[in-house]
Amino acid sequence: MADQSIEPILAKSAASGAPAIAAPVVVAVAKSRRPRRLGHLLEQEHILAGALLAPTLVILTLFIAYPFVLGIWLAVSDKVVGRPGNFVGLQNFWVNLHDTIFLRAFQNTFVYTFIATILKLALGMGAALLLNHHFRFKRIVRAGMLLPWIVPTVLSTLAWQWMFDATFSVFNWVLINVGLISQRILWLGDGTMAMGCLILVNVWRGMPFFAITLLAGLQTVNPDLHEAAEIDGANAWQRFWRVTLPLIKPIMLVVVLFSMIATFGDFQLIYVLTRGGPYSSTHVFGTYAYEIAMRAAKLGQGASISLFLFPFLLMVIVFQLWYIRRSD
Amino acid sequence: MTGAVAVGGLPEMVAAQKAPSFPKGTKLSILEWVSFVPASDVEFKRLAAEFGKVAGVDVTVDLINMNDLNPRIASAIETKSGPDIIMMISNWPHLYADGLADVDDVAEEIASRDGAYYEHNKKVSVVGNRWKAVPLCSVPSTWAYREDWFKEVGATKFPETWDEWRKVGIALKKKNQPMGQAFGHSLGDPNNWAYSVTWGFGGAETDQSGKVIINSKETLEAVKFTVAAWKDCLDEGGLAWDDSSNNRAYLAGTISATINGASIYFVAKRQFPDIAKVTGHAHMPKGPGGRFYNIGGQGRAVMKYSKNQQVAKEFLRWFMDRPQYDKWMAANDGYTVGPTPYWEKHSLWEKDPKLIPFREASKFGRWPGYPGPPSRKASEALVKYILVDMYAQAIKGMKPEDAVKWAESELKKAYA
Numbered sequence: 001m002a003d004q005s006i007e008p009i010l011a012k013s014a015a016s017g018a019p020a021i022a023a024p025v026v027v028a029v030a031k032s033r034r035p036r037r038l039g040h041l042l043e044q045e046h047i048l049a050g051a052l053l054a055p056t057l058v059i060l061t062l063f064i065a066y067p068f069v070l071g072i073w074l075a076v077s078d079k080v081v082g083r084p085g086n087f088v089g090l091q092n093f094w095v096n097l098h099d100t101i102f103l104r105a106f107q108n109t110f111v112y113t114f115i116a117t118i119l120k121l122a123l124g125m126g127a128a129l130l131l132n133h134h135f136r137f138k139r140i141v142r143a144g145m146l147l148p149w150i151v152p153t154v155l156s157t158l159a160w161q162w163m164f165d166a167t168f169s170v171f172n173w174v175l176i177n178v179g180l181i182s183q184r185i186l187w188l189g190d191g192t193m194a195m196g197c198l199i200l201v202n203v204w205r206g207m208p209f210f211a212i213t214l215l216a217g218l219q220t221v222n223p224d225l226h227e228a229a230e231i232d233g234a235n236a237w238q239r240f241w242r243v244t245l246p247l248i249k250p251i252m253l254v255v256v257l258f259s260m261i262a263t264f265g266d267f268q269l270i271y272v273l274t275r276g277g278p279y280s281s282t283h284v285f286g287t288y289a290y291e292i293a294m295r296a297a298k299l300g301q302g303a304s305i306s307l308f309l310f311p312f313l314l315m316v317i318v319f320q321l322w323y324i325r326r327s328d
Numbered sequence: 329m330t331g332a333v334a335v336g337g338l339p340e341m342v343a344a345q346k347a348p349s350f351p352k353g354t355k356l357s358i359l360e361w362v363s364f365v366p367a368s369d370v371e372f373k374r375l376a377a378e379f380g381k382v383a384g385v386d387v388t389v390d391l392i393n394m395n396d397l398n399p400r401i402a403s404a405i406e407t408k409s410g411p412d413i414i415m416m417i418s419n420w421p422h423l424y425a426d427g428l429a430d431v432d433d434v435a436e437e438i439a440s441r442d443g444a445y446y447e448h449n450k451k452v453s454v455v456g457n458r459w460k461a462v463p464l465c466s467v468p469s470t471w472a473y474r475e476d477w478f479k480e481v482g483a484t485k486f487p488e489t490w491d492e493w494r495k496v497g498i499a500l501k502k503k504n505q506p507m508g509q510a511f512g513h514s515l516g517d518p519n520n521w522a523y524s525v526t527w528g529f530g531g532a533e534t535d536q537s538g539k540v541i542i543n544s545k546e547t548l549e550a551v552k553f554t555v556a557a558w559k560d561c562l563d564e565g566g567l568a569w570d571d572s573s574n575n576r577a578y579l580a581g582t583i584s585a586t587i588n589g590a591s592i593y594f595v596a597k598r599q600f601p602d603i604a605k606v607t608g609h610a611h612m613p614k615g616p617g618g619r620f621y622n623i624g625g626q627g628r629a630v631m632k633y634s635k636n637q638q639v640a641k642e643f644l645r646w647f648m649d650r651p652q653y654d655k656w657m658a659a660n661d662g663y664t665v666g667p668t669p670y671w672e673k674h675s676l677w678e679k680d681p682k683l684i685p686f687r688e689a690s691k692f693g694r695w696p697g698y699p700g701p702p703s704r705k706a707s708e709a710l711v712k713y714i715l716v717d718m719y720a721q722a723i724k725g726m727k728p729e730d731a732v733k734w735a736e737s738e739l740k741k742a743y744a
Contacts, residue, residue: 047693080400080704082426099741100734101712166565167577188512189568190724277513278567279720294398295711297423297704 074303081297092304102305105276105283108195109309112270112284113263116202121205121256124210129240131211132218142212149208157272162200164188164273191281194274198282201269206259213255217248250323257320264309264316285309355386358628358638359404359411361394364591364663371659376735379643387643395515401427412640418624419452419702421460427607428460429630429637436647437458442650442670443679448693449667450626452702461627462644463667465657468623468689469520472578472592473585476606477505486585486610490553491529493613497561500584508583509562510569511720513713517571519696520587522715523622526550527694533709533739534700540743542718543736546617551728558723567720579603587612590663590686597744609685612692623693624702625667628686665690708742 042048075092079085096102131142148156163170164187171186188194221244229239245252267286270276276291278282283291285305293302329492358376363369373389380387390411392400397415405427421428435453439445445453471641473486478677481499495591497507510517526532531547534540558564565573565585579600586592596604612621628647630640646652657666660674662683667670669690677687697706718735722728 082405082424096743100738164568165571165576166563166568167580167582186565186568189565195570239461275513275570277713277717277720278511279724280513280718291711292708294402296708297398297402298708299402 067201071303071307074300075307076304077300079298079300079303081299083301088300092301093308096304096308101280101283102288104280105285105288105305106308108282109264109284111195112266113198113260116199116206117256117260118209119199119203120206120259121252123207124255125214125252127207127211128214128218131215133226142215145211146208148205153205153268154272156205157201157269160197160204161273164197188229188274189278190201191278194278194282198270198273201273202263206263210255210259214248214252217251218244221247253323254320257316260316261313264313279323339377342353350383350385350639352384353386354384355388356377356380356413356643357388357390357411357634358413358643359390359392359400360415360628360691361397361417362391364589365594365660367659367661368656368663371656375647375656376643379646383639383642383646385428385643391592395492396639397486397549404631406632410633411631412634412636413628413630413643415464416453416461416627416628416629419697420697421453421627422455422701422703423707424629425455425460427632427641429634430458430460431462431630431641431644432459434641434648435462437645438462438648439668442666442668444669445667446625446693448540448623448690448695449627451695452625453627455489455549461629462648464626464628464666465660465667466623466625466690466693467589467664468621468686468693469516469587469589470621470685470689471585471610471612472588473507473608473610474505474603475608476608477503477584478608486608487613490613490615492559494553497557501561503583506563507585508559508569508574508577509566509586510574511566511716511723512569512573513716514570515568516589517574517587518713518716518720519710520622521554523694523696523698523717524587524612524620525554525615525719526715527620527622527698528612528617529553530615530617532699533697533706533715535741537700538697538700538703538705538743540736540739542739543732547732547735548728550615551722551731554719555722555728556665567723589702590661590683593682594661594663607682609682611685611689621689622696623690624695625693626664627667662686668673705743709739712738712742714738716744 012135042051058278068301074085076087076089077085078091080087094212127145131138131145135141162168166184166186166189169184169187171187172181177182186193187197225243225247226239229243234242265286266284267290270282270284270287271290274282276287289302289305291302292305356379360372363372369391376387376389379385394417397417400410401414401420401424404414405424416424435445436459444450445463446466449466453459453461453463471486477500478484478486478496481496481503483496483499487493487496500506509521511521512518526542526547528548529550531542531544531550533542558566563577565577569577574583574588575592575595577583578586578588578592579596581603589611593604593607593609596607612619626643630637630644634640647656653666654670654674657664657671657674662676662680663686665686666674672687677684695702695706696710697703700706714735718731721734722731728735
């Protein structure tokens with residue numbers, strides 16, 4: 001549009017034989033019109049929407065879509081560090097399915113995720129219900145509760161490593177001194193026991209997130225509803241089951257799903273505590289993929305191990321989105 | 329010997345302390361591990377700075393945790409950017425060969441001056457027929473043991489054979505002074521037992537051609553021996569141990585012997601002098617197959633993407649020359665062993681006779697995958713802890729025959 005308004009001025013200037021004066025006028029007019037043109041463009045909804053979405057799209061493409069597509073490409077290639085990869089179809093997945101260590105990691109990932117999530121939910125709910133009452137130092141307790149979640153995982157896991165140490169375990173020291181056991185327990189020396197320890201540390205670390213989020217949900221529950229239920233003769237359990245739980249179910253579901261996604265992909269905690277040992281009994285997808293991709297330099301094979309997570313995470317995400325939409 | 333030797337092979341530029349032959353502004357970036365001997369890092373940084381001054385090069389040294397080296401190397405090679413020189417541990421030159429420049433001239437020049445490299449140092453550094461790293465050193469692990477406790481059970485010296493070792497071990501464990509060995513997932517100690525004992529009994533993962541031969545009478549004997557030793561000689565916490573657990577247990581006086589680098593002894597000298605006094609070091613016992621150490625060795629590689637390959641090679645040449653290497657080795661105080669037998673003559677070995685077994689260990693050193701090549705496939709077997717887990721599963725109750733069969737099946741996949 002600006003061009004149309006410039007053209008007549010140029011034509012007039014040329015006709016009057018005064019181009020020397022006309023040029024600055026044209027520039028000035030063009031400049032003054034530009035903001036108006038931009039403003040007009042942005043007034044159109046589809047252009048404004050595109051402009052506002054563009055930075056997000058660029059970030060998503062660069063940091064989410066590209067690595068994801070690259071991950072898929074690696075998983076179907078024989079890529080090793082330093083060499084270009086060739087397409088090998090599903091061969092890497094086939095190899096994984098015949099790898100006993102991978103199959104153990106597969107099983108462990110699910111056991112670890114489901115048991116840890118259930119425990120975090122149960123304990124987090126209990127803690128949230130307790131914290132929802134009025135008591136002295138309530139704020140300090142609430143803040144302190146978040147500490148395990150705030151402390152860097154590696155740091156807190158190192159502390160746990162000491163507590164589980166085969167020779168210097170503080171747990172063993174206490175249990176022996178109070179006479180509950182006579183022989184030390186090898187916390188990380190047995191596959192099942194080590195997996196139990198990993199779940200314990202994960203629960204310790206993740207439970208505050210549940211507690212605080214559920215607490216926020218509990219605080220939105222109208223106390224009148226509880227009073228009404230109480231008048232109707234509902235006991236404490238019935239009030240929780242029939243009133244509280246249905247009301248905080250949406251937030252509970254969201255926190256469970258977020259936690260499941262994070263726990264499925266856990267790496268640091270397990271790598272620091274056991275590195276998948278003893279006898280590869282505590283590997284999960286993340287730790288095994290790291291060993292194969294980084295330490296054996298088989299990027300393709302490692303990516304295919306990681307990618308086994310994808311269908312399960314996708315199911316979780318689809319369910320989450322479906323549920324949130326339904327709630328809306 | 330420190331400061332006593334300064335002979336041929338030193339680059340002319342540095343020997344003559346001439347003006348730098350590199351263009352102004354030339355940079356050199358080096359990535360290494362954080363050594364377990366802090367004085368080693370201090371001396372290395374000092375030497376790197378000295379080279380920078382003499383050669384007129386801006387040298388930067390980046391030291392990171394050993395476990396973080398793999399991801400850094402992978403990302404450097406894939407993005408074709410990063411340090412000019414990177415430390416290689418064990419058979420990494422085989423793992424990253426395509427991203428490493430050839431350093432034949434430097435490696436061969438050192439060998440022609442100091443004598444042939446130890447076999448394991450050479451094997452892990454040569455890929456095909458090309459040197460992909462300049463051997464730097466080895467960090468052997470020998471047995472650290474309590475001489476006083478061994479004497480109390482009648483052993484005036486450390487046992488020479490695995491059979492004798494077991495007899496002494498039984499006597500020690502009866503006195504609640506077991507020996508200690510890690511069987512968890514940790515790169516150093518568990519593999520030191522798994523590979524050395526397998527070889528010592530005459531077993532091996534593969535033959536020279538790389539064919540899997542683990543399922544043998546010899547390996548089975550090694551597994552049976554380990555299971556028996558676990559019960560009557562070793563501390564039964566070992567399944568949960570990593571590389572540092574045995575250090576702590578030894579220094580706390582809960583175990584009588586363990587396989588380790590010299591770090592236990594160094595810490596004892598500083599913090600537990602009474603334990604240091606009664607600590608001796610001894611060679612890995614002999615088995616029917618001989619005496620072996622699992623020593624990968626360490627080297628330094630010049631990266632193929634580096635635009636400063638010439639200056640990087642000059643640095644390696646200069647560092648490995650006797651005056652510089654002599655000082656660095658002295659700073660390591662016996663923790664590292666030179667890559668050629670020439671360095672067995674270093675004066676530090678006379679300073680403390682307790683360290684003599686470390687000096688000699690490289691003669692018996694072998695690499696992952698021995699007697700086959702230390703290939704990528706050997707790395708896969710290593711990171712999957714196949715040999716370690718073969719022993720660990722047998723210790724936990726799996727029949728030794730089944731444990732060996734499991735290892736065979738996993739190794740066949742890794743070596744496929």
